[in-house]
Amino acid sequence: MKANTSLKRTLGMQEAVTITVGTVIGVGLFTTGSQIVGDMGSMVILATFLAMLISIYPAWLYGEMGASLPFAGGTYKYAQLGLSRSAGVLAGWNFIASLVAVTSGEALAFAFYFKTLFRSLGMELPLDDVTLAMLPILLFIGTNIYGTKFTGRLQNAFIYFFWGIALIWALAMIPGIQMPHYVVLPAGLEDMSSWSFIGMVAMIWWCFAGFETCCALGEEIRFPEINIPRALKLAPFIVFIVNAIFQWFLVGITPTESLAALATADAPYAEAMAAAGILGMPLILLALGISVGGDFSTLNSSIAVPPRYLYAMAREGSMPKFFSKLHPKYGTPWVAILFLGLLSLILVKYPITFVASVSLFADLFYYIIGIAAAWGLRRRLPDLNRPFKAPMVAIGVPVSILIYFVMLTQLEQDAIISGIIWCLVGVVVYYFCQKQHHGITEINVEELTSHTPDPTPAEREAMDKDYKFWKQVTAAFFALSLLLYLIPSVF
Numbered sequence: 001m002k003a004n005t006s007l008k009r010t011l012g013m014q015e016a017v018t019i020t021v022g023t024v025i026g027v028g029l030f031t032t033g034s035q036i037v038g039d040m041g042s043m044v045i046l047a048t049f050l051a052m053l054i055s056i057y058p059a060w061l062y063g064e065m066g067a068s069l070p071f072a073g074g075t076y077k078y079a080q081l082g083l084s085r086s087a088g089v090l091a092g093w094n095f096i097a098s099l100v101a102v103t104s105g106e107a108l109a110f111a112f113y114f115k116t117l118f119r120s121l122g123m124e125l126p127l128d129d130v131t132l133a134m135l136p137i138l139l140f141i142g143t144n145i146y147g148t149k150f151t152g153r154l155q156n157a158f159i160y161f162f163w164g165i166a167l168i169w170a171l172a173m174i175p176g177i178q179m180p181h182y183v184v185l186p187a188g189l190e191d192m193s194s195w196s197f198i199g200m201v202a203m204i205w206w207c208f209a210g211f212e213t214c215c216a217l218g219e220e221i222r223f224p225e226i227n228i229p230r231a232l233k234l235a236p237f238i239v240f241i242v243n244a245i246f247q248w249f250l251v252g253i254t255p256t257e258s259l260a261a262l263a264t265a266d267a268p269y270a271e272a273m274a275a276a277g278i279l280g281m282p283l284i285l286l287a288l289g290i291s292v293g294g295d296f297s298t299l300n301s302s303i304a305v306p307p308r309y310l311y312a313m314a315r316e317g318s319m320p321k322f323f324s325k326l327h328p329k330y331g332t333p334w335v336a337i338l339f340l341g342l343l344s345l346i347l348v349k350y351p352i353t354f355v356a357s358v359s360l361f362a363d364l365f366y367y368i369i370g371i372a373a374a375w376g377l378r379r380r381l382p383d384l385n386r387p388f389k390a391p392m393v394a395i396g397v398p399v400s401i402l403i404y405f406v407m408l409t410q411l412e413q414d415a416i417i418s419g420i421i422w423c424l425v426g427v428v429v430y431y432f433c434q435k436q437h438h439g440i441t442e443i444n445v446e447e448l449t450s451h452t453p454d455p456t457p458a459e460r461e462a463m464d465k466d467y468k469f470w471k472q473v474t475a476a477f478f479a480l481s482l483l484l485y486l487i488p489s490v491f
Contacts, residue, residue, distance in 0.1 A: 008148060008331050011221045013466060015152040016214035016231035017238070018159040019301045024240050025162075025207075030269060030290055031109050032356045033207040033243060034203040034250055036200050038263030040189060042182040042251045042280060044204070045244060045485045047197070051205040052240040054403050058367060059236050060390035061374040061397070062212035063229035068377075073312025074215035082376030086430070087369055089318050092309045093426030094366040095216070097207070100340055101359035103299060104347035107133035108355070110295035112267040117287035118313045120279065133348045136296065140303045140355040141341035147330045148220050151304050162293025166242075169285040176278050177252035182488035183258050195410060199230035201364060202364075202407040206356060207243050209363040211235045212370070216305045223455050223463070225387035228278050230467050244481040253278060281403075303344070307336035318430055357415030359420075364408040365419060371400045 011019070037044050062074075071077040075095055080088025096268075125132065144151050178328040202212050214221065221227050223386050250272055254262060258275040265271045269290070273283050311333035314323035327334040347355060375397040377384065390396065408416075455463060 009220055009222045010149040011152050011217060011227075012223075013227040013230050013463060013470075015155060016221055016227050017234055017470065018088045018155045018297070019152065019217065019304070020211060020213040020231055021159065021238050025239060025294055025298065029207050029243055029246060030113070030294060031105070031266070032203050034247070034268035035263050035265065036204055037247055037250050037268065038260050038265070039186060039192075039200060041185045041250075041259060042485065042488070043185060043189060044247050044251070046241060047204045048207075048247065051208050052236050054205065054400070055208045055211050055236040055239075057390070057396045058213050058371055058400050059232040060229075060388075061393075061400075062215050063232040063388050064386055064390045065230070065370075065374055065377065066212070066215040066218055066228035067225040068384050070218035070221065071229065071312060071419075072216065072219040072308040074218060074309065075366055075373065076309050076312055077317075078215075078367050078377065079373040081359050082373035082380055083369070085318070085435050086427070087373070089313065089426060089430045091366045091369040091373070092308055092313050092318075093311050093423065093430075094362040094369075096306045096340065097419075097422050098359045098362035099302045100343050101191060101303045101347060101355045101362065103137065103341075103344035103360065104133070104350070105355040106295055106298045106302060107344070107348050108138050110136055110291050110299070111265075113270065113287045113291040116267055116270045117284060117291060120283040120287060124389070129346060133335055134345050136299050137303070137341055137344050137348070143300070144304045144307075144337050145327060145330060145332055145334045148217075148304075148332060151300060153483075154300050157167065158293055158297035158300060162289055162297060165285055165289030165293055166246075169282060170245070172277070172282045172285065173249050173253060176276055176282075177249070179252075179488050181251055181254065181256060182261075182485070186259060189339055198406060199410040203356075203358065204243075205407065206360050206363065208236060208239050209360070209367075210302075211239065213301065213305050213365050216308045220308075223459075226455070226460075226463060229388035230470075234470055234474055237478050239472050241474070241477045241481045245477075245484065248481070248484045249337065283375050287453075300325045303337065303341055306340050307333045310336040310340060317433055317435055317436075320429075331426065354414070357412050361408065361411055361415045361419035362422070364404050364411075365423070368404050368408070369403050371397055371404070376489070 065078045069077060073092060076088045076092030079091040111129040115125055214228055218224055249271060253276045254272040255275050262268045269286055310319060310323045313319040314321055325334045325335045375393055378393055
């Protein structure tokens, strides 16, 4: 039997959106992102809006690169072709670190809210947080090995379940909303320095990090030259909507005297509801939606995506070759999935704040490389077919790099040191793999892109209709999320 040597294109724009958004909406929103509400109150919307703004242009850059170079591994390959081989390895290595950390952090968040679910039902689970966090990681290691198409279907189910439960929860919360909470700001906000504010924007931005996730699945997305840019145009706005609306509810239900306590809460939404005396079914809905919807969608996608980077790096000799093995039946990079899943199991033993800092350093570092790669590709491969082109690259790229570098400098010292050590480990592994394999095995760009046929007229019409629907719904909820914050200031 001939071994599988290529990935299968089974995902459409819907999966590109839900996998991307599912990677992002989870641990950041329900833990560290919510903790910022304790420091900023309703002014958190400003930090969230700025986090969206600094995500939009890089998302366009990734839309351009993903459409023209639909490779597994995303930033790894873009940086390798646009900058250098070592830059590609550093980008891919840090992307892997980021999402492995997200996986472990998300699993811990799942444990917090899943226990809350059972407590709201009058039961106490006889498992500690670490053990409980390991269970969904093991589950999604298995489902991701089983197949990409199955992973995509699970992702759609988790995302739609989360949105459905979130809508019911929001309706149940409306009677508990207190409008005065939106105009009473935390006492310490007046003394907040500009650098402290930048640090908080950086932590909120972590709720957006991963907006280019679908690029890592470039070899598994159908019609990537169309679907990848469309997914990336939508993703920052969808992430903003979810964050802004959930933050609005969190501010509205939290008693003023309990607001500051959110800054250190493990499960801010559950603690806010308990402080407001909102228990019973609303708390059950919250815990169910977050744990089975939000957390599962992030775990599913964050276990699915990093192995594609490791797979892409391994098949070219930048990482040990055995990581490039595909399952003979399911066509998934099962060795890479298993290995990175085991790393996530180890990392769940660390505090979620440390995990978040490690992930944030890796995110900012590989985005800086990825943004620079977009400019490098314009210079090195000027004739590359670009179905979508980001505007004003000469201005947008250096400005974006500067913004992300400033955020990087505001991280905790331990996170920066851990990130540097991780980079050094990656360089050492890359060096020995190069020596063993006598250099990198290059993949022909034209050969790979030629395997992405154009859609039929009927397929294109269906895709356009689907995209139009997504745009209209996104625009409507974007306007609603802004309006929610304006109403209290007017009345």
